[in-house]
Amino acid sequence: MFLLHEYDIFWTFLIITRFIPILAFSISGLLAPVSEGPEKLSGYESGIEPMGGAWVQFRICYYMFALVFVIFDWETVFLYPWAMNFDVLGVSIFIEALVLVLI
16 A cells, blocks of 8 residues: 655655745845846956957867766766665666666
8 A cells, every 4th residue: 555644754855845946036036136237238258348249159069078078977976876886786786877878
């Protein structure tokens, strides 16, 4: 029999974690000063007046480098705990990690 009262803490945590960002953004939207003018709308870069337009094309290698970094960073975050407990967990975890990397 599936007892829902065993998951009360989980549901409470889930509800609280959903409302905290909404509450934070709402409060900051109400309390933040609103002052739009030419200085607020202009670009700012290290205290120097901007030169040229903001729509500059970048080479694709920058995007590829960022994607490769995100992929390897993601793999490191998920594979490190498996690697630390590999001797305890066994071969089934190795196969799961291999499937994760191949995906």
